[in-house]
Amino acid sequence: MPVKCCFHRSPPTETMAWSENMDTLLSNQAGLDAFRTFLKSEFSEENVEFWLACEDFKKTESAEKLVSKAKVIYSEFIEADAPKEINIDFSTRDLISKNIAEPTRKCFDEAQKLIYSLMAKDSFPRFLKSEIYKELVHSRQVGNHKKWLPFL
Template sequence: MPVKSAPRETMAWMESLDTLLANKDGLAAFRTFLKSEFSEENIEFWLACEDFKKTKSAVKIVSKAQQIYSDFIQADAPKEINIDFNTRDQITQNISEPSLQCFDDAQRLIYSLMAKDCFPRFLKSEAYKELVNKQQNGNQKRWLPFL
């Protein structure tokens, strides 16, 4: 997982999940970590919701909502996310006339799950520690070429 972010940025990922997700390399590293834990559907759902909320066309809102529903929400979806029955039921009832907010509750639940569970594990993971160490070591060599 090659990372091009400056060491300062890599260390800043520790601050919050938002900081990590706002950084292209941080997102890629976190996604790779989630894949290794077989829980990449969480970040994929979150990203799909972020993209969905930017949709302008009414026709695209319907088609994207249907796609998100079939990929992540409906029973036995290929990338089914772990949300409570009430949230899933509410989305199922509203999917025929979706709004840009129709996945907000589910997205908040998944974000919370990632922030409280996956993110702390990522920060403790060997993958993250290796990234920080490689960047710190690489940075020292760049700044001290005479060593």
């Protein structure tokens, strides 16, 4: 069954470039959307959501907003039984728990590195083999050929 989705705006070369590395994929909105769809199908979208929340958190200028965002990230992803609890080791979780009262821009760095590594080594290779990615590449290749070969 072909996967129907909304990622048909990227040119074929862009879709193929996503396979180069995870940074290329995550820095492209259509690639990120496709990867999120894949992670949702595997019930692991909390990983990319946490990674994105950390990226946003690190750009926070206001000390007040930093504290409130840190608490949201902590309650959503870090604390035991969080709604989108990420899979990190006890020592990393414990360190964040101890530092959450006075968070810095770097307070989630270790957890973010762990989650990035997990996605890069596990989810990303599976994404590249998934029907979602194969369908996107195929639809762009066929679409590209149709420009030049209208009889296809």
